[in-house]
Amino acid sequence: MTLALAFEQLLNGIQFGVMLFLMASGLTLIFGVMGLINLAHGSLYMVGAFVCAYVTGLTGSFWLGLVAGSLGAALMGVMVEVLVIRRLYHRDHLDQVLATFALILILSEGTAWVFGSQPLWLDIPSILKGSVELGVLIYPVYRILIIVVGVLVALGLYLLISRTRIGMRIRAGENDREMIGALGVNISVLYTFVFAVGAALAGLAGSLVGALQSVEVGMGEPVLILAFVVIVIGGIGSIKGALIGAMLVGIVDTLGRVLLPSLFQWFMEPSAAASVGSALASMLIYLLMAIILAIKPKGLFPAND
Amino acid sequence: MKKLVISMAVSAALVVTTVASAAPTKIGMITTLSGGGSHLGIDVRDGFMLATEMANADLEVIIRDDARKPDIAKSLANELIQKDKVDILTGIIWSNLAMAVVPSTVRGGTFYLSPNAGPSALAGKACHENYFNVAWQNNNLHEAMGHFMKGDGLKKPFILAPNYPAGTDALTGFKSRFGEAEGEIFTKLGQKDYAAEIAQIRASNADSIFFFLPGGMGIAFMKQYASSGLKLPVYGPAFSFDEIILGAVGNSAIGVKNTSQWAYDLDNAANEQFVKAFRAKYDRTPTLYASQGYDTANLILSALEKARPSDKDAFRKALKSADFDSVRGSFKFGSNQHPIQNIYVREVVAGDGKKPTNKLVGIAISNLQDAYVSQCSL
Numbered sequence: 201m202t203l204a205l206a207f208e209q210l211l212n213g214i215q216f217g218v219m220l221f222l223m224a225s226g227l228t229l230i231f232g233v234m235g236l237i238n239l240a241h242g243s244l245y246m247v248g249a250f251v252c253a254y255v256t257g258l259t260g261s262f263w264l265g266l267v268a269g270s271l272g273a274a275l276m277g278v279m280v281e282v283l284v285i286r287r288l289y290h291r292d293h294l295d296q297v298l299a300t301f302a303l304i305l306i307l308s309e310g311t312a313w314v315f316g317s318q319p320l321w322l323d324i325p326s327i328l329k330g331s332v333e334l335g336v337l338i339y340p341v342y343r344i345l346i347i348v349v350g351v352l353v354a355l356g357l358y359l360l361i362s363r364t365r366i367g368m369r370i371r372a373g374e375n376d377r378e379m380i381g382a383l384g385v386n387i388s389v390l391y392t393f394v395f396a397v398g399a400a401l402a403g404l405a406g407s408l409v410g411a412l413q414s415v416e417v418g419m420g421e422p423v424l425i426l427a428f429v430v431i432v433i434g435g436i437g438s439i440k441g442a443l444i445g446a447m448l449v450g451i452v453d454t455l456g457r458v459l460l461p462s463l464f465q466w467f468m469e470p471s472a473a474a475s476v477g478s479a480l481a482s483m484l485i486y487l488l489m490a491i492i493l494a495i496k497p498k499g500l501f502p503a504n505d
Numbered sequence: 506m507k508k509l510v511i512s513m514a515v516s517a518a519l520v521v522t523t524v525a526s527a528a529p530t531k532i533g534m535i536t537t538l539s540g541g542g543s544h545l546g547i548d549v550r551d552g553f554m555l556a557t558e559m560a561n562a563d564l565e566v567i568i569r570d571d572a573r574k575p576d577i578a579k580s581l582a583n584e585l586i587q588k589d590k591v592d593i594l595t596g597i598i599w600s601n602l603a604m605a606v607v608p609s610t611v612r613g614g615t616f617y618l619s620p621n622a623g624p625s626a627l628a629g630k631a632c633h634e635n636y637f638n639v640a641w642q643n644n645n646l647h648e649a650m651g652h653f654m655k656g657d658g659l660k661k662p663f664i665l666a667p668n669y670p671a672g673t674d675a676l677t678g679f680k681s682r683f684g685e686a687e688g689e690i691f692t693k694l695g696q697k698d699y700a701a702e703i704a705q706i707r708a709s710n711a712d713s714i715f716f717f718l719p720g721g722m723g724i725a726f727m728k729q730y731a732s733s734g735l736k737l738p739v740y741g742p743a744f745s746f747d748e749i750i751l752g753a754v755g756n757s758a759i760g761v762k763n764t765s766q767w768a769y770d771l772d773n774a775a776n777e778q779f780v781k782a783f784r785a786k787y788d789r790t791p792t793l794y795a796s797q798g799y800d801t802a803n804l805i806l807s808a809l810e811k812a813r814p815s816d817k818d819a820f821r822k823a824l825k826s827a828d829f830d831s832v833r834g835s836f837k838f839g840s841n842q843h844p845i846q847n848i849y850v851r852e853v854v855a856g857d858g859k860k861p862t863n864k865l866v867g868i869a870i871s872n873l874q875d876a877y878v879s880q881c882s883l
Contacts, residue, residue: 205708212700317539318547319721321753324732331734338707338734343700413697413725418540418572454701461690470689478668478691 204336209458210451215343217450218350222405223427224434224442225357226398232437232503233373233394234289237296240280240303241402241427242420248273248403249410249419250311253320262325266407273403274396276307281395286388304421312417319416346408353401354443361439370394374437374503429485433492437503444500449485456484529563530814532805533585534596535578535606538570541695541721544749545598545794546570549620551787552779552798553595559782560806567591573598573695575605582606586615592814593618595801598794600624600643600671601694611635616814616824620801621794624670625677628843629877635817637824638843639801641766642875643671644678646742647717649764649848649869651682654715654740661687662740663711665702667694667722675717675742681876687711692718697725703733713737719744724753731757743863746853747792752860759861761853766846767796767833768865775830790862796832803829841881845874 227241252269256262280303288296328342361367369390372380381387406420413419430449434441461477468476492500534553537546550568557564567589571578578597585591593616597603603622610617611633619627623642627633654662664679666672668691676689688709690702706714714737718726723745730739731754739758743765751758769780769790779799783791791799807829812819827838839845848869856862 202708205704208704208707209701212704215700216698312539318543319541319724321724324728329732331732340700340729340732340734342732412729414541414721416541416721457701458705470685474689474691475668475673478693482693 208337208339209454211337211339211343211347213451213454214447215347215350215450216454217447218347219405219409220423220426220430220450221350221443221446222353222401222408223423224430224446225353225439226401227427228431228434228437228439228442229370229394230398231431233370234391235377236285236288237293237300238285238398239297239300239424240307241398242424243304243307244273244277244280244399244402244420245406245423246311246415246417246420247276247307247406249322249406249415250315250320251403252407252410253322253415254315256322257320262323262411265322266404269407269410270400270404273406274400277396277399277402278392280399281392285395286391289391308417315417317417319414320410322411322415324411342412346412349404349408353404357439366390366393426485429489431499433489433499435499435501435503438499438501441499441501441503448488452488453481453485456481460484529565530593530805530809531589531591532564532566533582533589533591533594534566534568535571535581535585535594535602536568536596537573537598538568539572541697542573542598542719544747544792545621545720546596548749548792548794549596549598549798549801552783552791552795552800553620553802554798555779555783555786555795556799556802556806560803562806562809564805568596571597571602573602575602578602579605582610586610586613592616593805595620595805597622599669599694600674601669603627604670607636608633614817616820618801618805618824620797622671623674623843623875625674625875625877626670628841628875629880632841632881632883634821634842634883636842637804637838639804640797640844641846642843642877643674644681645848645873645875646744646764646766647675647678647715648682648876649850649873650715650740650742650762651679653762653764653850653869654713655683659713659738661709661711662713662715663688663690663706663709663737664715665690665692666717667692667696669694672717678876679715686715692722694722696722699726699729702726703730703735706737707733707735711737713740715740716745717742720750723750727754727758743793743851746851746863747794748790748860748862749792751853751856751862755859756855756861758853759855762866763851763853763863764848764869765793765851765863766844766848767793768849768851768863769796770863770865771832771834771849773832773834776832776834779832800829800831800833800836803831839874839878840883841875841878842883843875843878845872847871848873 230238248269251272252265255268256265324342331338331340430445434445460481461474464473464477569581595618598621600622616635619638621640623638628642664686666675739761741763743763746763808823811823814820850867850869851863852866853861854864
């Protein structure tokens with residue numbers, strides 16, 4: 201493997217990781233602050249992508265679509281929080297899983313009812329098509345944009361949580377939910393806000409990825425599973441853990457897909473190596489999770505330690 | 506008294522048989538109508554239903570969506586066979602789903618006609634008298650492209666396909682005619698991000714790309730390939746370049762060659778009638794999947810004119826004679842009940858509207874029979 205290829209695959213891994221971070225940060229924030237397991241997070245990702253595709257089709261501007269996708273998902277998040285999720289904070293985790301799983305079904309069927317069950321194809325704006333040369337390698341502009349957006353979001357979240365009053369409340373909420381309520385903070389507004397931020401990030405991820413891949417019903421669930429792997433690895437409730445976990449999962453998955461088949465070629469014939477290697481590569485992140493949990497049962501950066 | 510009872514019983518039985526023969530033939534269709542593989546199932550369904558409407562046939566078709574999930578397909582098959590008691594089952598798009606459903610279905614005595622999937626196992630060792638493939642054996646289009654690319658002077662293709670039965674059949678078929686490739690990759694079925702694969706192709710010494718990525722996978726790959734800066738010529742089976750995929754990827758596909766057992770501009774009367782009727786009813790150009798659904802329905806209708814599915818031997822014989830006007834022109838079954846047919850080459854050209862389209866340019870292999878027929882005991 202040449203240096204250029206290794207570098208390009210590393211960038212691919214980072215780009216995948218950044219996308220996972222956008223999902224996982226919202227998920228982990230919601231769990232950390234409200235103690236809620238939100239399976240419907242993947243549906244918010246899907247809602248964002250559909251709104252983005254719809255608005256882009258209507259206005260012809262992908263940028264408007266991107267903003268609308270994030271806002272649309274945030275709006276849907278607020279609606280869902282006020283109507284359903286609010287009743288779940290004091291309930292058992294199993295009740296939360298059941299209710300948010302129902303939300304997945306409702307949102308998927310609802311989206312299929314409104315937009316149809318065939319995928320929508322969102323196009324990348326023409327200035328972002330094509331590739332640029334970065335030293336030894338050529339890399340698509342759009343994927344660079346995803347990395348930049350992810351880094352900005354990570355920075356923004358860091359500033360929001362460590363430097364602002366609302367961030368202070370979020371941190372306080374993570375540490376002691378009853379106490380912050382007793383101190384006079386309007387806890388239900390804080391919860392709705394956190395949920396909306398998480399939903400907006402999911403919507404943003406959905407919109408960005410939708411343009412690269414496709415926008416379809418059920419697109420959120422595979423990502424949701426990966427996002428859960430990320431927050432379990434990173435430590436549930438920790439934004440820093442989500443960032444590190446997302447990068448780990450993104451890079452391990454991408455490099456595994458590339459390296460394992462060629463590794464097996466040393467002692468197997470090419471077609472067998474290709475199929476065994478790719479089968480093993482799809483298990484790799486779960487192996488990673490199992491190993492990390494065996495060493496650090498609470499994940500890499502447990503939130504309330 | 507005894508006589509009266511007997512005659513009553515006989516007349517009752519007669520009534521029952523006349524009622525039974527007046528009841529329409531029941532066909533169960535399990536196909537993919539949602540998610541990234543949905544346009545294949547939708548076209549098979551629409552082609553099939555178009556044929557039944559044009560023939561004004563007395564059929565009851567029960568359509569179910571499998572969402573490309575083997576477990577769902579399996580339970581739908583059980584429901585259709587046991588509860589609805591269908592005479593014929595059809596419709597499955599994906600080979601992994603076909604392998605989950607077909608063997609037990611045909612062993613249980615229900616006819617299965619495949620309008621799309623043609624896994625090698627079902628053409629060879631696991632062939633069955635109640636299983637008919639109206640589309641192709643999985644290897645066919647790919648082996649034809651291997652043959653064509655070799656003739657075109659290409660030396661080092663990079664080949665990729667999803668890791669499921671049709672994907673392994675595809676690359677096996679390609680290599681059976683071409684020889685070893687420069688590199689080969691199996692991707693995940695339903696994968697939508699191909700950055701890692703495109704990087705590997707870039708780093709290899711390949712002079713061309715052959716890929717089998719049907720449905721949404723093909724759209725995602727072509728879109729990402731177009732903006733990768735790579736300029737290698739691209740080849741594939743028609744599954745990677747059907748009219749719906751071309752509509753979504755746009756002009757970046759122009760110039761691509763692909764192989765198909767059918768083309769909408771293939772010159773025969775049945776095809777002309779089909780394409781015209783399909784466009785009039787659905788306002789789009791049919792894909793090869795639609796042509797396969799249409800042919801499957803017409804094969805069933807031709808057999809129903811000769812025999813009832815309840816008379817299994819006669820109906821099987823009627824199906825096997827393939828006495829219908831295929832939109833592919835000549836069509837006949839080999840001894841393993843898979844088609845022997847021409848495989849054509851098509852080229853993607855600029856269309857009249859915004860979308861590019863396929864144009865027939867020649868024959869890759871004529872009267873191709875699959876490689877597994879000798880393993881079948883039929």
